[in-house]
Every structure is written in structure tokens, then in C-alpha cells.
Amino acid sequence: MKLLKRAGLVFLVFLAVIATGLMIWEPLGVSPETPPPSRDYEARIVRDNFGVPHIFGKTDADVAYGVAYAHAEDDFATLQEVTAMTRGRLATLNGADAAPVDYVAALLDVGGTVERQYDGLPANVRGVLDGYASGLNAYADEHPEEISLSKLFPVNGRDIAAGFVLRSPFFFGLNTPIQALIENRPLRREGGPSLSAPVENRTVHPLSEDKIVTPVGSDPDENGSNGYALAPKLSVEGKTRLISNSHQPLRGNVAWYELVVHSDEGWDFAGANFPGSPFPFLGHNKHLGWTNTVNRPDLIDIYKLTLNEKGTAYRFDGEWLPLGKKHIWLKIKYGPFVIPYPKMVYRSVHGPVIRNDSGAYALRYAGMDQLDMLTQYYRINKARDFSEWQAAMAGQGVPATNFIYADAKGNIGMFYNAMFPDRSPGFDWRTVLPGDNSKALWQNTLPFTRVPALINPASGYVMNANNTPYIAAGPGNELKRDTFSPLMGIEDDQTNRSRRSIQLLEAAIAADGRISDAEIRRIKYDTAYVRAGYAKDWMDKIAALDLKDHPQLAKVQALLAKWDWNLDGKGAADTLALMVLRPANKAHYQRGKVPDPKVILQETVDHLNKYFGKIDPPMLDVLRLRQGEVDLPIDGGNDTIRASTLWDVDDDGRLSVRHGDSYIMFVEWDKTGKVSSRSIQPFGSATTRPDSPHYTDQMKLFVDKKLKPVWFDPKLLEKNKASEKTVRSIRK
Template identity: 55%
Template structure:
């Protein structure tokens, strides 16, 4: 009889018998649900399925946000929630277990357990309202629940998601990956090592943490309007993919924008009076300390004494089959400087900006409720969001760029770009620099601001830039440039009267600046010894990825090879090899070196298969793709949620938006699975129906969740 059973089933039965594999629900901790409350919410779906959530109070709105998002993408929301419980591995296997390990390593749940009851009451009510909306959906749709005992969730679970994910937007994954992967952390290189094994998928893809933003003041615009363009580059699917929504509370909370799965409010967009967007910044917020351990490896030397490591045993559930998991034991440790990772080179403590706090939850909420720059600035001064640029505009014509970061306090005389001794307090200072020391650029003389993941010292054009000498090198402000940043400054700086049409052309620009790093890269590729036929084709390129030239596809692949090292701060690769690799790919899959770009670069979702323009590190950003079996490059990351915002001379707000697919990206049966795709591919947008009156004649359905 045993001979007829698959070996995997026999092995599973043996492991269960000896207790190594358990039924996953046995490992799950039952969580207390939020207090019972009757929420007063209404969801109105417009013609594109975008939810407009109305509530008597803000927690009522948060309840509707949770329910509406679950209708559109419950599977992704559950993965985010499983991560907050340390149970992602029970859904996705070993990859999820890596994320669970990082959650424990950073002490995210411990942080929330310590800080949650100290949060303002209105913030906690908002979190509980959102969690209750998710619980209600799970209660009504038990067949869609992926993991037993995942529900109910509560406000603490929601808060953990913020604490766990925030540091990965500025590069913590690089350092942890290097340490976990035994990449040498020599004294001359303690910075992020993006070539190291991935240790967590909860943040953005480290290969291209991008975004573009453009702001125009009335004095620079053709019609006296104030304009802001949000063009945050995120994955098109998954836990950090944008979800569009509009919210209205009876308390005066009105906001249109986008959020991530697991967030109880919009994270960017606009209200009546002001708006903002974000782009990834990459300041040096990470300090690495090498510890001296005792023989038992349970204590470390610090200021001539031995301190015990804070050590905790955790169990990582790794899904094997069905509800059966393999519980893997791991030990996490902390020193005074932060979490500790040990490898063959020793034990290292990592200090990172914004650690061990959950103020970002309140900060984002206060930002959405701000009615003036003064209120918005007070919310920013909470300093809970550990890193990301904020670009701002409002109805008064004020524009601003904040190079936001939780800069660690650092002591003069030490080089924090290198591995530091961990046995002394002389090189360690707890806390964050005050808000007054964070670089800000408000109302520059040029009348415009941009950021495309470039240094904040290139933001406003000639004569209006911040002076690097005014800022301490201990802050670790980045000096990176991108082609997108260089090109945006060229285009904005050359236009003395920027109209709405001008701004749209700039946002969708597909060109490479010959003055950028990419310009030098292409010049070197053209001069390299190697594939003569490929060099001839590249020589015909017009420096533009608009899809009309014969060399666009080859150039896009060559630029992608360059961006792999440039954006990730890795050693420069050989441009001749990059050209040869790109040419070989086109020959293999297309039998030619000059296929049309739109034949190669595609938008694919369900039955939709559309040509795209743009490419890596251009303003029409298409930096990451999957190589399909037919050789086509199916874009998965880049231009995602795009929003054009404007305030006219009377201070009245106007906005338009677009997404690559639609409001419901994981439900193929939904009419909104791909209904924005053709507009997106054609550089077109749809109106944002911000005011309730705008919805008249455009409502698909209205219901109470």
C-alpha cells in the first residue's frame, strides 16, 4: 500500500508523526477584535470602480476603506496582515518566512505593544475602524480567507504594518541582506549591498525604488494656477501597489489620492486646500557596529563591561502543503545600537533611522487633515515617517520640497559610512536630529520644484538650489543623480511659462539627456569594442524611447543594464558587455536587433496586451519587467498611480488620475480589472470626482458595507 503513495505524502506523514510538522492553526495566536461598534459608512463606486467612501465620523470612513479595499484585493491584504502577525510563511512558504524573521528581528510587534496605548484616541479609533472593516468582509466571505485564525484583526495589527515596512523605503533591506548573506561588511564598505540575498519583500523593489514629482508655482505657470504632479513608481501588483480612493467624513475630512494595502487612509493626494506626493530618498540613515562577543556569544563588550544580548526564540511557520507547516526556530538578538545579525565575519548591530516608534501612523493622518501649510508642517514635525521626499503645493500658491528623513544623531569625529566599533558609547548617540535640521526648499525663486530620486541639491534650477555647505555631512544627504532628475530640470528650466499641456509633455517625456549619467553610459557603449552590428543599430538611436525609432528596444535594454549598477550604487559594469547582452536577447527572441519598442515592451493583464513606450530612468518610467516566454517584456513596476493636481486662481482644486490596470487588479471577473489600461498606455487620464456633487451621473453602485 505504501508503494502507491507519493513519497512527499509518506515523508509528510512521518514528519507529522514525530512532531516536526504541525497543523498551522495550532500555531496561530487568537487576537482580540476591536471593541464592538456600529459603523455608519457608505461606499459609492464611480464608473471606473474607484471607491468614494462616506462616513459620519473618520473611523466610519476607515471602516469603509478596509471593506472596499478587501472587495478589490482581499488576497494581498491578507498577506500584509499575515506579515504583521509573523505568519506570512504559512501562506507563501520560505520567502514569507524570511519576512517573518525580519518582523521579529526589528521588534515591530514589540514596538506597537509598547507604544499603542500612548497614541491619541482618534488615531486608535481610526485603526480599529479599518480593522473592523476587514473583519466584516472576512466574516461575509469566509471562502476567501487564506489562513485559519488570521481574523479577527485589530488596530495593533494595522499599526505593525507601518512599523515593519517603513524602513525598507530607504534601504534597510540592503544592509540586512548583506549581513544575512555573509557579504563581507569590511570597514571600507558598510553601506547597502543590493546584490545580497533578499531578506524581505514587504517594501518596494530595491532594484528601482523610484518616483517623479513636479510642482509649479503660479508665477511660473502659464495661467497663474498652482500645479502638482504625483508620479510615484511602485510595483503594479502586491503589498505596495497603489490603490485609488476618495474619502469624505462628516467631520470635514475630505481627501482624494491613493494608499497601500493595510493603510487606513490615503498616503498621498489632495484635499480642498493642499496636496503632496512622495518620492523615495536614500540618505544614509544606517549605521553598522561590529560587536565583540564573549565566548558563550550571549553578551557583548560595551564601555569596558559585558552586557547581555537581548535574545528571543521565535518560530517561523513555513508552509509545506495545505494547512501543514514546518515550524522553524530562530533566535533574534538586540544590542544597545539595534538588532543584531551574526555571520561568518562576526556579529553586527544595525542602527537605523526611525526605529522603535510608530509615530508615522499619526503623522500621515494629520497630514491628510491639514488645511494650511502651517498645519501640514506641524504634522511633518512629528517626524514619524523615517524617510521619503515630500513635494507639496496648496491653494495659496505655496510650493515646497522636504528632504524628509529621520537622521540619526551622530557625533563628530567618526565616519558613519564605515563599520564602527560596537564596544563603546563614544560613537553612538540615540535619538533623531530636530525637525529644524531637515533640508527644506520653500517657494524657490524659479517657481518650480522637481524630484526624481536625485539629490535635494538639484531640485529648483539655476540660482535657486540649496547649498550643500549649509548641511552637516553627518546627516548623510545623498548626492545621487538620475537621468530623470537631470532631464526634468532641463525641461522645466527651459520653459518660462509652463502650461498644463507642457507639464503633461514633461511627465510623459521619454528622452535621455546627454548631460546625464545615462548620456555618458551610451557614449561609452557606442565606443566599446565588440558587436559591430549592434553598434550600428545603436548609432541610429535618437535618444528617445517614444517607440518610433529603430533602435529604441536595443537602447532600452542597454539602459536597463546600466541602471542595474548606477541606481543601486554598485561598481560600474562594462558598457560593451551590456550592449552584447542586450543584442543577444533581441536576436534570440525577435531574430533582429531593431524590433519596434512597442513590440517588445508590453502592458499585460488578463486578456489585455498593449504596447508601451518609455524605459528605465526616463520620465515615462518603465524600469522593471518580467521576461515572458515569448521574449516580450511585461512591465511590472514604474509609472503606476499618476495624479495631476491643480488649484486655479480662485483656489479651487482640480485633479485627474490614471493607473496601469484598474481599481481591482486581482479579480479577473471584475469590470475594473483592466478598464484603465488603454488610457494608461495612451498617456491619457480620467477625472477625479472629488466633490460629492461630481459623482452625479457617474455612480456605478452605492451600498453600505
Template identity: 55%
Template sequence: MTKRLSRLGFLLLVLVLIAFVALATWEPFWADRDIEGSPDRVYTAEIVRDEFGVPHIYGATDADVAYGVAVAHAEDDFFTLQDVVAMSRGRYGALAGQEGAGVDYAYHLLDARGTAERHYPELPADTRALFEAYATGLNDFARDHPGEVRLANLFPVNGMDVAAGFALRQPFFFGLNAVIQPLVENEPLRPEYGPAIPEPRAPEGDGIAPARVIREDDDQASNRAYPLPWSEDGTLAGSNAFVVAPEKSGGPTVLVSNSHQPWRGGVAWYELVVESGEGWHYAGANFPGSPFPFLGHNEELGWTNTVNRPDMVDVYKLVLNDDGTQYRLGDRWLDLEAKTVTLPVRIGPVVLPIRRTVHRSVHGPVIVNDSGAYAIRYGGMDNLGQLDAYYRLNKAQTFEEWEAILARMDIPSTNFLYGDREGNIAYVYNAALPDRPAGPDWRGILPGDDPRLIWSGPVDYSQLPRYFNPASGWLYNANNTPFTAAGRGSDLDPGDFAPELGIELKQTNRSRRSWKLLSEAGTLDREALEAIKYDTAYEMTGYLEDMYAHLRALDLSDDPELARARNLLFTWDLTADNIGRADSLALLMVRDFMSAEYQNGPPPDPREELEAAVDHLMTHFGRIDPPMSELLRLRQGDVDLPLDGGSDTLRASTTWTVEPDGRLAVRHGDSFIQWVEWEPGERVSSRSIQPFGAATTRPASPHFADQATLFVQHRLKPVHFWREDVLANAVSRKRVTSGR
């Protein structure tokens, strides 16, 4: 009997080991495939790095340069590039576990691969050549550095794989995740950011349109509170952008790009300069997985972007038959498409295969939950034209050429602020706004059986809000409504735009400060504009006014310590400049009130927020008034520096990680800053800065955090745009060739 039990135990152990090995090894073999790589073409690029490690990439052709972009970026951050490639192939869960599986679910739900397969072959040959060259660069680096490859059979990739990553990520920039997630979890859709129907113009007193107050009867208008893409906590972080005409600056056309992105990860900026023998010469930054910059400048013109939040998503409730296999559309019953997909989910050393079913209707992706079946339709759906549009924008030489590319409506969202050598400035509220018929309540859940509600594409470009050379001489955006952008007398009237366009009306503190400071300025020379860009003040309105009203209403007679903290907040000078005694306490308090207003959610409990802030400061500092410079930090490896700015100030320190010592390590806020100037009769010049350095995941690199000190000091470094300047400041120079 004992021998039999022993043999049985041994057999069970063997079975467990077999199961363990199977779960530890199945995913790479399951994901293996034969791909059609790039044609037998040899790419050659020169990579010259300046004193800050920024790569300057040269090639005879644009495709040669794209190959070099991939190699240079992989040298600096191959870790993140692999995350992006895994997302682009629906395998991120094998790297990032349950969180990654959520991205893979979206990949299948949105049919990112299908979009690429349908439309990548339709792209112009020279655009596809860029993507094939870029993929080849990634493949070559993976081949030459096998010890850095984190997931077996992730490479080789081809241009279509890279394109699928674009199809996956773009919708999240206007907040599609805030619709998908609650539907998947069978939760109510969150309130919208702003109404589809424009409100009256701002009162003449302050020039700023009021924030919308959600009415009690707005419970159907529930699906527009969009956080930024890949946001970890749903807090809205944004960007600032400024452009000033020569007559207002006293000399040059000035373009200031002040993007707020995560400092690490798949949507962190990577700075580069590219130049080819085919006329591509551009300085700016891209995201991992892109062969070209998304913002910056060439010799003649430049632009920057800020995230906008138009109503781009419509939700339809389908009428299903009894067994849920068909839905009604008009007087017809159509089959509900169903496809079972496998999501790899890493848990420790094993990867579990999780099966899920994704659905589609003629409307678009469908999510089935306990409340029914909901179809989603969004602007830019099933369009891959942005891959070509960004490439063409890089090479545009005049405003007319540049705007004609935008007018194609291939880039689904983001504001564009523009400046050029000729002194022109412009702002386009770029969005592939759905061409909706007037009448229905597009803010609510729509009847899925009415075919008249299925719009076919975007509105015409002429219907978008647009500014060109306003009388004020300046333009800005800080993730706010486009109806405050150029100052009193130059701002657009919201009443001139159809309500079904769904153009946002929300304001931010950064917008209020920008509008006020720009309007009050005389000449916007470099000194004046720098003071605005690095401004750390809040306006006592909106969520901040609400926070103080809630604090004043508290009865704190039972807790003298909380009463003392509240009194300290009442002395705050409304700046996050590391000077006032109340700065640290205010920094901890403001963020959640800001987030609640941005998401149109209920404000947090003021007593709980105050208790948490006091507890944090007392626990880690032994006082409620430590200098904010001791609390808010820039940390990267051994670098540990003080930061200023708040969650919604023009000098932005937006979100942070609470470290074991109680310090707040900023992870999201001011990121890539670029300052471009076209002086009359002179060549373009620019300066830039990032929080860390060019090699953010390479601790051994001298460029792991070599820009950090300049960043915290509000200083910029030179951008070496011209080749002679690059070579004069080069610290390394090498030639890379494919296949070697």
C-alpha cells in the same frame, strides 16, 4: 517474516501520514490566539463607486470611513490585503514560502510587534479608533467571504496588528534590507549611494551636482546601497513629483504626483476618496493595510512623496565574550538579548516550522554571522508616530498646520512636495536623520563598545533641507539630491549642511531631465508640464556615458552580428519613445548599467549585455530592431498594450517580467498619477490614472484593467472630489455596517 515486514511498512506509512497531516495543519493552530477586538461599536459607511470603480467612502465619523476603506479595498483586492495581514503577524512564510519567511525574520528582528505593543496604546484615541475600525472592516469581509480566506486563523485582527505592519514596512523605504540581507548572508555590505560629506557645488555649466565616484580607499564605507522596499531584483525605481506656483503656471497652483511603485502587491497604490462628517475630505491613494491615504489632496492643500535615500542606518560591530552571550559597552559587560522564534515556511502542501534566534543590544537589532555580531541602529526606530502624523496631514488646512505635523519627525523618510490654494509651494527633504556627533566615520562599521556613538534620536526639523516659494516658481524631485530642486539661483547649497547628516548627493536621469526642462521652460502651463512629465529622453552622462564608453572600447571583429548591434546603438536618439530603430536594443542594454550605478556596484560586462540583448531579440523577433512597442507591454489578463518609457526616464517603465513570448510585461514604473490644480477663486480639481484599474486581482471585475488604454495614451481620468459630482457619475452605491 513477510507479514512482519508488511506490518512494519504499514506502520511507517501511518507515521508518514501522521507527519504529513501534522506539517499541513500545525501552523493555524499554533498561530491561534485570543485577541481583544474593537469595542462594541457599530460602524456604518457608504461606498459609492464611480465609472472607473474608484471607491468614494462616506461616514458620519472618521472611524466609520476607515471601516468603509477596509471593506472597499477588500472588495477589490482581498488577496493582497491578506498578504499584508500575514506580514503584520509574522506568518507570511505560511503563504509565500521561503521568500515570506525572510519577511517574517525581519518582523522578529526589528521587533515590529513589540514596537506596536509599546507605542500603539500611546497614540491619540481618535487615531486608534481609525485602526480599530479598519481592522473590523477586514474581519467582517473575511467572515462574509470565507472561501477567499487563504490562511486559517489569520482573522480576526485588531488595530495593533495593523500598526505592527507599519512598524515592519517603513524602514525598508530607506533601504534597511540592503544592510540586513548581506549581514545575514555573511557577505560584504554594499557601497553607499552617496557620501556623508557633501561635495562642492555643481559647476555653473549644467546646474547638476556630479555623481560620486567611489575611491579605492572607501572599502569601509560599504553599507548604503539601498534598493526600494520589497524590490525583487534590487533595481532602484523611484518617483517624480512636480509643483508649480501660479505665477509660473499662468493660473493655478499645480501639484503633479507621479509615483513609481510596483503595479501589484503590498506597496501598490490603491485610489480612493474619503469624506466624513468630522471634516476629513481627501482624494488620493494608500497602500494595502492603511486606513488613510498617504498622498493626494484635500480642499485646501495637497502633497506627494518621492523616496529619498539619506544615510539613515549605522552598523556597529560588537565585542562579545567567549561564549557570545555578552557584549562590551564601555567598561561594562551587558547580556546579549536572545529570543528564539518560529518561522512558518510553506513548501508545497506542508508548512515547516523553522526555528531561528534573533538578538538585540542597546544599539538595536543584532545579526550574528561568521564574521561577528553586528548591531543596527536606524532613523525612526521604535517610533509609531507616523500612524498619527499621516492622519493629521490628511486633515491639515494650512501650510503652517501641515508643516508643524511634519516637524514632529514622526514619518521616518520620504520627500514631501506640497502645494495649496493660496499659491504656496514647498519641498521638505523629510527624514528622521540620526543626531550623530561630529567626528566619527559614520559611513563605516562603528565600534560597538563605544557608548558615545549610540545616538538617541533624530536631528531637529530645522536642520533638514527645505524649500518654500522659491524664486523660480517650481520645485521637483526625482529621487535625487535635494540640492537640485528649484533651479539655478534657488537651489540649496550642500555646504550649508553638516556632513554627519548623511544627505544624499546622487542624481538620476529623471532629475537631470527635470532640472533642464523646467529651467528652460517659460510658462509651465498644462501642455508644457505634461510634455515634461511624459518625457522619454536620456541625458548622455552618468551611467549612459559609461555604457557607450565601454561599448566603443569593445573589439567585436570576431562577431559581425554584435558589431552590427553596437553600430545600431550608436544611432540611437536617446529616447524611449517607440519611434527609433534602436529603442528596443537600448531598452535592454540600459537597465543593468543604470542599476549598477545606483547601487555603486561595478558596471556589467558590456559584451555579455550586448550578447544577451541580441540573443533575446533574435530569438523572439528574428531581428535586432523590432519596434519597442512590440517588446514593451502592459499586460493584465486579456489586455495587451504597447508601452513607452525606459528604466530611468520621466515616463517610467522601470522593471518587467520576461514573458514566454519574449515580450517584457512591465510590473513597476509610472503607477498612480494625480494632477491637482487650484485655480484662483475656484474649487480644487484633479485628474488621475493607474496602469490597470481599481480591482487588480479580480479578473471578473469590469475594473480589472479599464484604465489601461488611457494609461498607455498618456491620458488622465477625472477625480470626482465633490459629492454632487460623485453621485452624477456613480455606477454603484451601497451602505455597509459592521457586525452584519
């Protein structure tokens, strides 16, 4: 996305500077925020032998204080970026490339949402947010030399809430219509079944490589994850199992951070969060656990507004309503200076408005202008049984993402969680809607009882791998499509990972009626493709190419014809398959245009010849996991269960994985209900601290597909602790 980077931008910016004399040092125009209410906090941070912090406190707020402090010890740089992002100052910290994030924060009125909704949060939730903010402030006060942006601290609970508001809608793809509208490009068709005959503006268009910079750190259309829950009947020992395999960027503001929390108020949880959150987003407590996978139902609607001649009002139900507008300044770092760049953001009764050469378009999306996700995460963290957990989920604060659930009682479930708009029939909700008709403007969302859910199926398992919820538990155990209204926009997509997961789970059950621990481990680390769906169609296109006039491409074609459909790094064609399948999966997952296979073959050959001198280098020489001085081979691909989803091309031509398998956790409850778990991260607990022993200490285990213990029981932690400290904030 070339927002704020179009031709002439720098010239216009400096012209404005010269004309107005606004070349300033940015800190002069920034006022520090009000700190949280003063109170005493005390937390004990115990680190195990892998540096994972276990935070203990008398109250939940004490624990949140310790969570922030411990995370700052490991990754204060990223926490500062998240803080700057929530303040609309990311471009001040990181320059012009980050300006779109500041623009989006203003467009979505993040600050307004917090102002309107924050005081309505439960007092204990606000207490946890303030405790977390106080922990960040304490670390910043004690380490002023690490602060990268003046007047960024102190922060308060409202700042923490703002981070949730800004990032949440981008997990279900709000970046896509924003990007298309700003660039005045056709909107792609939303997911879910068609509701009428095709129309021109529903044509699927490929997205450019130049993505809008999103607050989630990566394009949601590239995200993935796998999740499995297995009932006791599938275990010889009668245990319940949960496998969490989220696919996130390995670095940045949505990279997983592992932690364990223990509060005397009953908050006991092991799992992982994102920078800027006091709550783990997935993992387990003593009684239950869950993991998440990205889902993509149609939760976004676009409205074409009819403006008056002056562009100051829009027509709505026969009346003219004033178009809300607000003048903002994007403060963009250029060298030692910060340049204020003017923008206007607009709003209608529908939501934020983007104006382009084709007109004015309003967006309405799930979870808009609400903070209930904070309450929901807090309550599911502390839920003690399935009923409490479902009651917390029914609060519907989290706008999207699947939840794969398991508990000590042997319950399992797959919830296609989403805040489905309560849409009226009579409109094609997959396309641009009329902005002048109130009947097209939904006001409420469907209750949690309408969410597609599969609980305790006869198959004994549930799974999701970013696929339609209608495929979740094997043949004969699936949800029925006709049970759900097409107005909900439920996706029909399948992935290789979903097809392969069902195939492997069903085969294991068919063999002896059980799935052993070794088998479920093999399934999670599987690197194969099913010869079906987009992958087969794409490989068939390659096989059908007439390459008689291109001898080297013909050799590639012949090698791929013999490929064993497994990216385990053992086959001669694995590198070729890894690279040529990536564009096909991207087009499939983005519901976009399939590229020219001949062009992809040529680009792949050119790259391999340039850097490796041949077309068939061993895949494990090409695909690497790299951090600091550690450089290791890794297997898997962009849509294999063992996921190496995205990579950077390094100077030596090798592909350095930056997205895919990230935080992995295996949880089980035995017959007595006792919980235990194992986990692994790609690098270590201190991903931005090269001097830390935990900068790369998990990498070898990660590439070798091994796990480490999670010392959830404090008694076991005492035997495996590496350090301990107490952090306090005394009321002034």
C-alpha cells in the same frame, strides 16, 4: 538573497521534523487575535464610473471602516497577504520564499514595538485603526470562502500598526545591510559624502540578483518617482499645480489603491494608499496636497560588537552587557503541511543584531521602535493650511521620503524629509562603527527645522526625481550644500529624470515665462535621456568596445551610435537602448559596480535573436503592459520621466512591465482656491478581480497618456456614480 534557501535546508527541516515529531497542521498552533473594541460603524461606499470608491461617514473611524471594506471588495487577496505578513505568518500562506519576511519581522521586533508604543497613540488615531480593522473583519465574516489562511481574522488596530512598522524602514534601504550581513558579504558604502580617508570596508560591492524578500514587495534600490509643484506665476490662469508620479510595483502589497474619503469630522481627501493603510499617503484635500518620492540619505548605522567567549554578552563602555536573544519558529508551508523551522534573533542596546562568520553586527535605523508615522499621516491628511501641515510634519513620524507640496494659497515646497540621526563627530558614519563605545550610539534625531527644504523659490517650481535635494528648482534657486552637516549623510545622486526635468522646465520657462498645461503634460510623459551622467558614460563604453571579431555585436554598436536618445518606440535602436541601459542605471542607482558592456550586449542580442529573430525589433512590440487578456504596447524606460522601470520576461520573450509609472495625479487650485484633479492607474481599481469590469478598464487610457476626472466634489460625484451601498457593523 538565499536566506532560508541554502543548500541542505529542506533536508535539515525534515530531519528536525522527524526528530521532534513536529509535522503539524499550522492552524492547531495559532490562537485568534482579540478583535477591536465593539462599536457601531456605518459607511456609504459610492463608486464612480471607473469603480473608484468614495467613502462617506459621520466619523473618521466610520470612513476607515468603509476604506477597508471597499478595498477588500477589490483586492482581498493582497490584504490577506499584508495581514499574514504583520502576523509573522506570510511563509505559512505563501511558502518558503516568504520566510525571510517573517524572519525580518521577528528580527526587528515589530510586535514588541507595537506593544510598547500603541497605547501612546492619540485616541482618534487608534479609533481610525480599529475602524479599519473592523472593516476587514466584516468583509472576512461575510466572505469566508475567500479566506486563504485559517485564524487570520479577526484583526485589530495593533495589527494595522504593525504593517507600518514592518514596511517603513525598507523604503530607505534596510534590506541592503540585512542581506549583506546574513550572507556575510562586505557592506557597501552608505550614501552621502565621505567623512574620512577610504578604508577597506567602504568598498562598493555589487549586489546579487538574489534579493532578500522585503516587506515592501520590491527592492528599494529599484524604486523611483517624480514630483513637481508649480506656483501660480508659471500659469497664465494663475493656478497652482501639483503633479504626482510615484513609481511603485503595479501589483502587490505596495501597489497604489485609489480612493476618496469624506467624513463629517473634516477628513476630505482624494489620493491613494497601500493595502493595509486607512490613510491615503499622497493626494490632496480642499486646501493642500503633496506627493512623495523615495530618498536615500544615510539613515542606517552598523555596529561591530565584541562578544565574550561564550557569545552571550557584548562589551559596552568597559562593561559586559547580556546579548538579548529570542527563540522563534518560522512556520513554512510545504504542500499540505506547515513545518516549524527554528531561528534565533538577537538584540543589543543598539538595535537588532545579526551574527555571521565574521562576528556580531547591530543595526540602528531611523524610526526604530516608534509609531509616530501613523499620527503624522492622519494629521497631514486633515491639515487645512501650510502652517498646520508643517506642524504635523514636524512630528517626524515618517522616517524618510521626500514631500513635494502645493496648496490653494499658491505655496509650493520640496522637503527632503528624513529622521536624521543626531550623530557625534569623530566617527566615519559611512562605515562599520565600534559597538563598544556609547559615543558612537546616537539617541535622538535632528528636528524638522534641520531638514533640507526649499519653499517658494523664485523659479516658481520645485521638483524631485530621486535625486539630491541640492537640485530642486533650477540654477540660482538651489539649496547650498555647505548649509548642511556631512554627518546627515545627504545623498549626492542625480538621475536622468532629474537632469531631464530641470532641462525641460527651464526651457519652457525661458520660452515665454510660463509653463502651459500641455507643456507640463509633455514633460511628465517625456521618454528621452540627457546625454550626461551615467547614461553617457555607459554609452561611451559601448562605443569604445573593439568588436571587429564579433560582427553581430558590431552591428548593435553601430545601431546604438545612431540612437536618438529617446525611448519613444519610434527609433530602430530603441529596443536595444532600452535593454542595455537597464543594467547601467541599476549599477548607478545602487551605487554598485558597473557591469561589462560586452557581456550586456551579448545577453541582449541572444535574447532578441531567440525570441524575435533579429536584433532590432520595434520597441513597442517588445515592451508591453499586460493584465489578463489585455496586452498593450508601452513606451519609456527605467530612468525616463515616463517610467517603465522593471519588467518580467514572459514566455514569448516580451517584457511585461511590473514597476514604474503607477498612480498618476494632476492637481490644480484656481485663482479662487477651488481644487480639481485628474488621475490614472495602470490597470483599474480591482487589480486582482478578473471578473470585475474595473480589472483592466484604465489600461488603454494609461498607455495613451490620458487622465480621468477625480470626482472630489460630492455634487459632481452624484452625476457620475455607478453604484452605491451602505456597510454597517452593529455592536454586539
